[in-house]
Amino acid sequence: MALYLYSSRLIICLSFLLLITNGFSSSSSRSSIHHRHHLDNHNYKDALSKSILFFEGQRSGKLPPNQRMTWRSNSGLSDGSALNVDLVGGYYDAGDNMKFGFPMAFTTTMLSWSLIEFGGLMKSELPNAKDAVRWATDFLLKATSHPDTIYVQVGDPNMDHACWERPEDMDTPRSVFKVDKNNPGSDIAGEIAAALAAASIVFGRCDPSYSNLLLQRAITVFTFADKYRGPYSAGLAPEVCPFYCSYSGYQDELLWGAAWLHKATNNPTYLNYIKANGQILGADEFDNMFSWDNKHVGARILLSKEFLIQKVKSLEEYKEHADSFICSVLPGASSSQYTPGGLLFKMGESNMQYVTSTSFLLLTYAKYLTSARTVAYCGGSVVTPARLRSIARKQVDYLLGDNPLKMSYMVGYGLKYPRRIHHRGSSLPSVAVHPTRIQCHDGFSMFTSQSPNPNDLVGAVVGGPDQNDQFPDERSDYGRSEPATYINAPLVGALACLARS
Numbered sequence: 001m002a003l004y005l006y007s008s009r010l011i012i013c014l015s016f017l018l019l020i021t022n023g024f025s026s027s028s029s030r031s032s033i034h035h036r037h038h039l040d041n042h043n044y045k046d047a048l049s050k051s052i053l054f055f056e057g058q059r060s061g062k063l064p065p066n067q068r069m070t071w072r073s074n075s076g077l078s079d080g081s082a083l084n085v086d087l088v089g090g091y092y093d094a095g096d097n098m099k100f101g102f103p104m105a106f107t108t109t110m111l112s113w114s115l116i117e118f119g120g121l122m123k124s125e126l127p128n129a130k131d132a133v134r135w136a137t138d139f140l141l142k143a144t145s146h147p148d149t150i151y152v153q154v155g156d157p158n159m160d161h162a163c164w165e166r167p168e169d170m171d172t173p174r175s176v177f178k179v180d181k182n183n184p185g186s187d188i189a190g191e192i193a194a195a196l197a198a199a200s201i202v203f204g205r206c207d208p209s210y211s212n213l214l215l216q217r218a219i220t221v222f223t224f225a226d227k228y229r230g231p232y233s234a235g236l237a238p239e240v241c242p243f244y245c246s247y248s249g250y251q252d253e254l255l256w257g258a259a260w261l262h263k264a265t266n267n268p269t270y271l272n273y274i275k276a277n278g279q280i281l282g283a284d285e286f287d288n289m290f291s292w293d294n295k296h297v298g299a300r301i302l303l304s305k306e307f308l309i310q311k312v313k314s315l316e317e318y319k320e321h322a323d324s325f326i327c328s329v330l331p332g333a334s335s336s337q338y339t340p341g342g343l344l345f346k347m348g349e350s351n352m353q354y355v356t357s358t359s360f361l362l363l364t365y366a367k368y369l370t371s372a373r374t375v376a377y378c379g380g381s382v383v384t385p386a387r388l389r390s391i392a393r394k395q396v397d398y399l400l401g402d403n404p405l406k407m408s409y410m411v412g413y414g415l416k417y418p419r420r421i422h423h424r425g426s427s428l429p430s431v432a433v434h435p436t437r438i439q440c441h442d443g444f445s446m447f448t449s450q451s452p453n454p455n456d457l458v459g460a461v462v463g464g465p466d467q468n469d470q471f472p473d474e475r476s477d478y479g480r481s482e483p484a485t486y487i488n489a490p491l492v493g494a495l496a497c498l499a500r501s
Contacts, residue, residue, distance in 0.1 A: 042396075042397055042400045042401070042402075042498075044396075044495050044498040044499035045499045046413065047400055047410060047413050047495050047499075048122065048125055048492065048495040048496055048499050049125055049128075049459075050410060050411075050412055050413055050458050050459035051410070051459045051461070051491050051492050051495055052125055052128045052129050052132055052459065052492055053068060053069065053128070053458050053459045054411075054457065054458065054459030054460045054461075054483070054488050055091065055111075055132040055135065055459075055485065055488070056068055056069040056072070056132075057069040057072055057425070057426070057457045057458070057459075057460065058091045058092050058093075058485055059072065059089075059091060059092075059135060060075055060076040060079070060088075060089060060091060060092055060099060060167065061074070061075070061076055061077065061079075061088045061089035061090065061139075062074050062077060062088065062089075069457075069458070070432075071425075071430035071432065071433075071455040072167075072168075072425060072430075073168045073430070073431045073432075074168065075097075075166075075167035075170065076089075076099070076154070076167065076170065076174065078174065079099070079154045079174050079176075080142075080151070080154065080174075080176055081174070082173075082174060082175055082176045083151070083176045083178070085142070085145075085146070085151060085176070086142055087099075087139070087142055087143060087151055087154050087176065088142075089135065089138055089139040089142065090104055090135070090136060090138075090140075090143075090154075091107065091135065091136060091139075091485050092167060093244075093484060093485055093486075094423075094482050094483060094484040094485070095421065095422045095423035095424060095426075095478065095482045095483065095484075096157075096160055096161060096424065097155065097160055097165070097167045097170050097172070097424060098153070098154070098155040098157055098160050098243075099139075099154040099155060100152075100153055100157075100240070100243065100244050101140075101143060101150070101151070101152040101153055101188055101192070102152065102187070102188045102191060102232070102240070102244045103292040103484070103485065103486050104136060104139070104485065105136075105140065105188065105191040105192045105194070105195045106191055106195070106291075106295075106486050106489075107136065107292075107485040107486045107488075107489045108133060108136040108137060108195035108198070108199060108489075109191065109194045109195040109198050109256075109260070110357070110360070110486065110489035110490045110492075110493070111129065111132055111133045111136070111489045111492060112133055112195065112198035112199045112201065112202050113198055113302075113360075113364075113493060114360070114489065114490065114493025114494075114496065115129055115130065115133065115202045115493075116198065116201055116202065117367060117493055117497075118363075118493045118496035118497045118500075119202070119496070121496045121497065121499060121500045122496045122499075125496075129492060130202060130203070130206070132492075133199050133202055133203075134199075134203075134210075136195070136199075137195070137196065137199045137214060140192055140195060140196060140217075141196075141213070141214070141217060143192070144192060144196075144217055144220070147220075148180055148181045148224055148228070149178055149179070149180045150178060150179050150180075150185060150188065150189055150192065150221065151176055151177070151178045152177055152178060152179055152185060152188050152232060152236070152240075153176070153236070153239060153240065154174055154175070154176055154177075155172065155173070155174055155175060156172060156173045156174075156175045156239075157239065157240075157243050159172045159173055160172050163440035163441065163443070164424055164427075164428075164441070164443035164444045164446070164447045165424060165428070165438050165439065165440055165442075165443050166424060166425050166428050166430075166431070166438060166443075167424065167425055168425075168431050169437045169438050169439075171439070171440060172440065175239075177236055177239050177240070179232050179235065179236070180228075181224075181227075181228045183230075183234075183235035183236070184228035184229060184230035184232070184235075185225075185230065185231070185232025185235075185236075185250075186225045186226070186228070186229045186230055186231065186232075186250035186253060186254060187231050187232055187233075187246040187249070187250035187252075187253045188232045188246075188253075189221050189222070189224050189225030189232075189253075189257075190222065190225040190226075190250060190253030190256060190257035191253050191256070191257070191295070192218075192221050193218045193219075193222035193225060193257040193260070193261065194218075194253070194256050194257045194259075194260040194261075194295075195218075196214045196215070196217050196218035196221065197214070197215060197218040197222075197257070197260040197261045197263070197264040197265075198260050198263075198264070199211075199214050200212070200214040200215035200218060200264050201263065201264050215264055215265065218257075218260075218261060218264065219261065219265075222257045222258070222261055225250075225253070225254060226254060229250065230250065231249060231250050232246060232250075233245045233246045244292070244293075245293075246293065247293050247294075248293050248294040248296075249282075251280070251281040251282045252281065252282060252294055252295040252296045252299065253295055254277070254281050255277070255278065255281040255282065255283060255295070255296065255299045256296075256298060256299045256302075258270050258273045258274050258277075259274065259299045259302045259303050260302070262274065262306075263302065263306075271312070271314070274303065274315075275314055278317075282296055283296070283299075283300070283317070283318070283321065284317065286324065286328075287325070288325055288328035288329060288335050288336065289346050289354055289357075289358075290354070290357045290358065290361060291353060291354065291357060291486070292353075292486045297322075297325045297361065298357075298361065299318075300318050300321040300322045300325060301322050301325070301361050301365050301368075303315050303318035304318045304319040304365070305368045307319050308368050308369065308371070308372035309368060309371055322365060322376075323376045323377050323378065323383075325361070326362070326365060326378070326383060326388065327376070327378035327379070327383070329344065329358055329362075329391075330378065330391065331391065337467070339465065339466075339467055339468065339469045340468065340469055341398065341404045341465075341469040342394060342403075343355060343395065343398050343403065343465065343469065344358055344395055348466065348467070348479060349463060349478075349479030349480070350464075350479060350482070350484065350487065351463060351464050351465075352399065352409060352461055352462065352463055352464035353463075353484065353486055353487045355395050355398075355399060355464065356399070356461065356487055356488070356489075356490045356491040356494065357486075357490045358392075358395070359392040359395045359396055359490070359491070359494045360392075360490035360491070360493050360494045361490075362388045362389070362391055362392040363388070363389060363392045363493070363494055363497045363498075364493070365385075365388060366385035366386075366388040366389045366392075367385075367497075369384075369385045369388075370385045376388070392494060392498075393498060396491070396494055396495065396498060399461065399464070399491075400413060400414065401413075401414050401416070403465070403469060404469045405465070405469065405470075405471060407471060409461055409462055409464050409465075409471075410459060410460065410461050411456055411457050411458055411459065411460040411461075411462070411483070412456050412457075412458035412459060412460075413459075418462050418471070418473050418481060419452035419453060420450070420451075420452060420453060420473050420474060420475040420481065421453060421457060421460060421462055421475065421481050421482065421483060422462075422476070422477065422478040422481040422482035422483075423453070423460070423482065423483060424443065425455065425457070426453045426454075426455045426456070426457040426460075427443075427446050427447065427453045427455075427475060428443050428446055428454070428455075429454050429455075430454070430455055433454070447475055447476065448475075448476070449475075453475075457483060459488065460483035460488070461483055461488055461491060462480065462481050462482060462483050462487075463479055463480045463481060463482055463483075463484075463487075464480060
């Protein structure tokens with residue numbers, strides 16, 4: 001079932017000194033174990049490779065000859081036929097066989113941002129990361145090929161979730177849902193515009209013609225998003241809720257989309273749009289989580305670079321807003337909760353998505369601050385880029401195994417990792433091993449089994465432990481055991497940054 005709710009080494013003395021420097025009391029330090037010794041040297045390069053490989057396990061459509069996740073086969077080859085359009089390809093969002101456009105677009109934006117900021121550090125993994133982006137953008141181009149229409153979802157979620165079957169065996173309806181000028185979707189259109197604009201930067205040098213196609217489509221889609229305003233879940237509530245409802249509204253996606261188009265085009269039109277509409281679109285509202293639903297924080301960090309590096313004075317407030325977010329997630333901040341073992345804890349279900357997205361933002365903002373030779377300000381305290389990198393590293397290290405259970409929450413990394421993840425294809429024998437179709441309800445015998453999944457979805461990061469650092473590793477526990485593309489996407493950038501050191 002999909003993820004429903006709205007829903008990373010310093011020695012102790014150095015951490016203590018940084019705490020004092022940044023204005024946090026020693027009692028705050030003693031009350032937690034956020035700053036304990038780093039136990040092992042993590043192989044961030046290996047984790048990076050696996051985090052990218054994961055996306056091959058989520059592919060829908062006709063798989064290419066160089067497919068490395070070989071237990072997967074072709075699937076969804078008639079997707080779109082219900083409305084006589086070609087919607088073959090793209091990604092399954094999580095452990096189900098649905099193609100939800102909203103989280104897929106956010107995944108694409110975050111993969112692209114990871115490449116933009118840290119692609120130069122990926123070395124041999126850069127081509128694989130670009131392939132992961134292109135697999136998504138090829139689909140998004142199909143989904144936006146008709147004027148003033150966006151195909152936003154393939155599959156009936158309720159019927160899909162009633163089955164436990166491999167994507168290669170799908171026999172549930174592949175219903176197609178769309179938004180148009182009569183039934184708008186500014187949120188999903190704004191996110192797709194952001195994704196295409198960000199990806200156009202990724203391919204700017206290596207494939208200029210493809211880059212230009214992505215950018216022109218981003219411009220068209222953003223115009224549609226802004227002209228016909230409304231949340232996509234208003235007209236498609238039974239189909240997209242409670243799975244990927246637009247809980248935060250569409251204003252954040254308009255700001256986010258405009259920010260990416262400004263970055264991709266350097267056209268003053270988008271800067272003027274941001275200046276004129278920023279307040280209306282919630283630029284100064286307080287948010288301290290960043291996810292597939294709420295992009296305000298991401299937009300603030302992205303726009304802060306324009307002030308910090310490009311010296312765009314009119315965007316100075318976004319640096320202040322970015323600082324506000326950073327201050328809100330620091331260990332010891334009243335607005336943030338950490339587990340006893342030191343993991344940032346935002347939600348009971350799929351919490352790791354907030355860990356990876358926050359870690360990415362901390363590392364990215366640290367990069368911007370370093371380039372501008374400045375710091376973040378939390379009241380009267382100074383927070384250095386080094387402090388932000390240290391916090392992010394601790395979160396990633398927890399994810400990779402520095403936690404009370406000594407468990408890696410990335411499949412295939414380390415010796416101890418989740419073996420019974422909530423994922424249909426991983427939990428059922430592959431087509432090569434079991435060529436006979438596994439019918440809708442037949443797979444539930446494996447769903448309820450305590451046997452490990454026969455196929456490792458290498459690189460998949462699951463929802464993670466609860467607020468007490470506990471993780472039962474049960475297939476039925478989708479809130480903690482289900483992976484998702486948008487958990488991995490920001491982690492790709494974070495790992496590339498950490499792998500440098």
